[in-house]
Amino acid sequence: MADLSLITPIEYLKGVGPQKADVLKKELQVFTIGDLIQTYPFRYIDRTKFHKVRDLNSDMVGAQVLGRLMSLQEIGEKRGRRLVGQIKDDTGMMELVWFQSISWLKKGLKVGAAYIIYGKPSEFNGSISITHPEMELYQQQGKKVGNMTMQPVYSSTEKLKKFNLDSKGIQKLQQTALEITLRSIQETLPQYILEKFQFLSLQQALLSIHFPQNESLMKAAINRLKFEELFFIQLRLLKNKQLNTQRYKGHLFNQVGDKFNRFFNERLPFPLTNAQKRVVREIRLDCNTGAQMNRLVQGDVGSGKTVVALMSMLLALDNGYQACMMAPTEILATQHFNGLKELLGDDICNVKLLTGSTPAKARRVIHQELEDGTLDILIGTHALIEDKVKFKNIGFVVIDEQHRFGVEQRAKLWRKNSIPPHMLVMTATPIPRTLAMTMYGDLDISIIDELPAGRKPIKTVQFFENQRLRVFGFMREEIAKGRQVYIVYPLIKESEKMDLLYLEAGLEGLMREFPLPNFKISIVHGKMPVKDKDFEMQRFIKGETQIMVATTVIEVGVNVPNASVMVIENSERFGLSQLHQLRGRVGRGAEQSFCILMSSNKLSKEGRTRLETMVRTNDGFEIAEVDLQLRGPGDLSGTQQSGVLEMKIADLAKDQAILSEARQLVIQIFKEDPNLREERNQLLAQYLNKSAPTISWDKIS
Ligand code: ADP
Numbered sequence: 175m176a177d178l179s180l181i182t183p184i185e186y187l188k189g190v191g192p193q194k195a196d197v198l199k200k201e202l203q204v205f206t207i208g209d210l211i212q213t214y215p216f217r218y219i220d221r222t223k224f225h226k227v228r229d230l231n232s233d234m235v236g237a238q239v240l241g242r243l244m245s246l247q248e249i250g251e252k253r254g255r256r257l258v259g260q261i262k263d264d265t266g267m268m269e270l271v272w273f274q275s276i277s278w279l280k281k282g283l284k285v286g287a288a289y290i291i292y293g294k295p296s297e298f299n300g301s302i303s304i305t306h307p308e309m310e311l312y313q314q315q316g317k318k319v320g321n322m323t324m325q326p327v328y329s330s331t332e333k334l335k336k337f338n339l340d341s342k343g344i345q346k347l348q349q350t351a352l353e354i355t356l357r358s359i360q361e362t363l364p365q366y367i368l369e370k371f372q373f374l375s376l377q378q379a380l381l382s383i384h385f386p387q388n389e390s391l392m393k394a395a396i397n398r399l400k401f402e403e404l405f406f407i408q409l410r411l412l413k414n415k416q417l418n419t420q421r422y423k424g425h426l427f428n429q430v431g432d433k434f435n436r437f438f439n440e441r442l443p444f445p446l447t448n449a450q451k452r453v454v455r456e457i458r459l460d461c462n463t464g465a466q467m468n469r470l471v472q473g474d475v476g477s478g479k480t481v482v483a484l485m486s487m488l489l490a491l492d493n494g495y496q497a498c499m500m501a502p503t504e505i506l507a508t509q510h511f512n513g514l515k516e517l518l519g520d521d522i523c524n525v526k527l528l529t530g531s532t533p534a535k536a537r538r539v540i541h542q543e544l545e546d547g548t549l550d551i552l553i554g555t556h557a558l559i560e561d562k563v564k565f566k567n568i569g570f571v572v573i574d575e576q577h578r579f580g581v582e583q584r585a586k587l588w589r590k591n592s593i594p595p596h597m598l599v600m601t602a603t604p605i606p607r608t609l610a611m612t613m614y615g616d617l618d619i620s621i622i623d624e625l626p627a628g629r630k631p632i633k634t635v636q637f638f639e640n641q642r643l644r645v646f647g648f649m650r651e652e653i654a655k656g657r658q659v660y661i662v663y664p665l666i667k668e669s670e671k672m673d674l675l676y677l678e679a680g681l682e683g684l685m686r687e688f689p690l691p692n693f694k695i696s697i698v699h700g701k702m703p704v705k706d707k708d709f710e711m712q713r714f715i716k717g718e719t720q721i722m723v724a725t726t727v728i729e730v731g732v733n734v735p736n737a738s739v740m741v742i743e744n745s746e747r748f749g750l751s752q753l754h755q756l757r758g759r760v761g762r763g764a765e766q767s768f769c770i771l772m773s774s775n776k777l778s779k780e781g782r783t784r785l786e787t788m789v790r791t792n793d794g795f796e797i798a799e800v801d802l803q804l805r806g807p808g809d810l811s812g813t814q815q816s817g818v819l820e821m822k823i824a825d826l827a828k829d830q831a832i833l834s835e836a837r838q839l840v841i842q843i844f845k846e847d848p849n850l851r852e853e854r855n856q857l858l859a860q861y862l863n864k865s866a867p868t869i870s871w872d873k874i875s
């Protein structure tokens with residue numbers, strides 16, 4: 175919408191001026207006339223239908239009635255003073271009540287005239303009334319802008335209302351703005367796309383979103399504008415992806431060799447799941463194109479991402495490269511290292527661990543071996559990205575739990591070789607497809623959507639506070655069987671002190687129930703020094719303690735197969751993805767595992783939905799989907815810093831179908847016309863030229 179009049183500062187619009195312009199900027203981020211036009215209504219009042227008085231009830235959020243004003247009377251005194259009107263249609267009578275602007279209304283309203291009345295019905299002693307209704311003389315209908323029948327409602331604020339910019343006031347501005355600019359607004363979508371989807375033109379869409387003549391035009395307008403928004407985001411993302419494939423050459427892994435094969439044939443202790451096989455294949459193909467790979471692997475906790483990463487790293491070794499894997503914490507890195515050593519044995523390749531606590535001497539050996547190429551795989555924490563760590567020829571980088579790393583940290587690994595290594599980032603926080611396509615739309619995405627066979631699904635139950643004794647009894651039984659138990663307390667953001675109090679109160683009760691010397695308890699919370707935390711974690715990992723009491727600091731990905739019970743206290747205070755992550759700490763061994771959600775009796779509707787979802791399913795993707803519906807895209811874990819999620823009209827929780835369609839179309843366009851040279855795609859080429867790349871490639875992987 176690059177037209178002079180659209181980029182005109184908002185203060186020059188008739189009816190605005192400097193003061194209103196100021197609040198519009200502050201409250202709605204409206205700086206130009208174009209910004210105003212792109213401030214869309216968030217709902218509409220259906221003015222096409224009239225309700226009969228007889229059919230009104232207090233469940234209605236709003237109703238429009240056509241009736242005659244039979245009488246108007248001022249009653250009561252002082253604070254009880256009010257104006258009461260009687261409205262009659264052919265089905266009955268109802269009351270209208272006003273507490274304010276009484277004398278003004280008394281003068282303005284005409285007894286005996288027919289009115290269109292709109293408001294929220296309420297019921298008292300069986301009779302219906304509407305307080306502070308909107309009133310409009312019936313005869314005046316039809317003179318409004320474009321015969322509007324669906325009335326737009328714009329969000330407003332107290333400050334805006336002070337300047338007469340309530341929904342009606344904004345509507346008036348929209349009218350002026352559209353009258354001035356509408357004709358000069360140029361189409362943004364190519365003609366063939368408009369035809370393919372039978373979209374409204376941009377001009378029609380903008381007019382109909384603000385002043386729809388009927389419901390179907392309103393819907394068509396919304397649909398076109400949502401599509402457009404999602405389409406151009408995808409166009410940008412997929413263009414970036416294309417540019418990067420062209421820009422960065424990648425190492426060529428064109429053979430599967432001895433290391434990969436020996437591991438696969440002699441060591442791999444289990445058959446791969448179909449999903450694992452598929453993802454390994456996707457990675458192999460990707461590393462054999464001559465372009466650099468940037469792939470995100472999404473897989474639920476326990477889906478077996480590590481072995482996929484390992485096989486990819488072996489592929490790198492077979493082609494003469496080194497590989498490394500970075501995890502967010504020392505505990506995780508150590509577990510990966512031990513796990514990989516066990517899987518690999520001693521003779522396939524040389525693997526070492528580098529963390530903050532690696533002694534100086536061992537560190538020097540690692541540095542040396544990395545540079546002379548005798549070290550094949552390096553596992554570690556942030557220590558990997560230090561400048562001192564230099565590889566002879568790094569070809570493959572794995573980042574576990576990628577959302578725990580900052581942009582800059584990831585970019586540093588990228589620069590560890592003159593030709594950047596292939597990057598595989600893994601996440602155990604599934605995000606719904608729509609979000610993935612938008613946040614990571616320029617990465618390739620692999621999904622491991624299958625758990626290894628023979629896993630016993632974790633049983634999840636919800637218990638209320640007053641059933642605590644049963645829970646204790648159950649814990650005792652499990653511990654008697656030799657199992658271990660986690661008890662997690664919520665982190666209360668507002669007050670770390672409160673956290674600790676909760677934890678301590680809980681602990682007191684626990685120690686009474688589970689006295690020494692038969693029961694030993696590990697405690698981990700956010701206020702502890704890292705060293706103490708690790709020490710306590712290690713005691714639990716080694717089985718020296720039976721119960722681990724923790725605030726949510728217990729690490730993502732920590733693996734204690736012998737732990738079979740996860741008790742989550744005040745579980746209604748946790749977000750869904752957090753609950754799912756916590757539950758993933760159990761169910762890692764051969765035994766049946768349990769997740770117990772303790773909650774108070776008073777649950778909000780949303781809280782209840784969360785707990786019910788947890789009880790119903792173990793599927794991380796399904797849970798992520800519910801989470802998206804409950805909280806919206808910006809609040810999901812891992813999405814907070816993503817600017818691409820800020821949209822004017824599209825809603826990633828609801829508009830999955832439109833998004834898929836838009837993305838498919840962009841993919842097809844690039845396939846048929848990769849450089850957008852064709853005449854019919856000129857509008858798209860112009861768009862990409864105008865809007866410089868917003869996301870730079872080496873920032874996201
Ligand atoms: P995550 O995806 O959460 O990182 P891991 O890679 O840690 O999962 O795997 C969880 C456990 O499942 C490990 O003990 C691993 O050895 C095991 N595992 C992985 N793949 C399979 C498989 N195909 N069959 C059986 N067990 C598997």
Ligand code: MG
Pocket residue numbers: 479480574602731
């Ligand atoms: Mg893992």
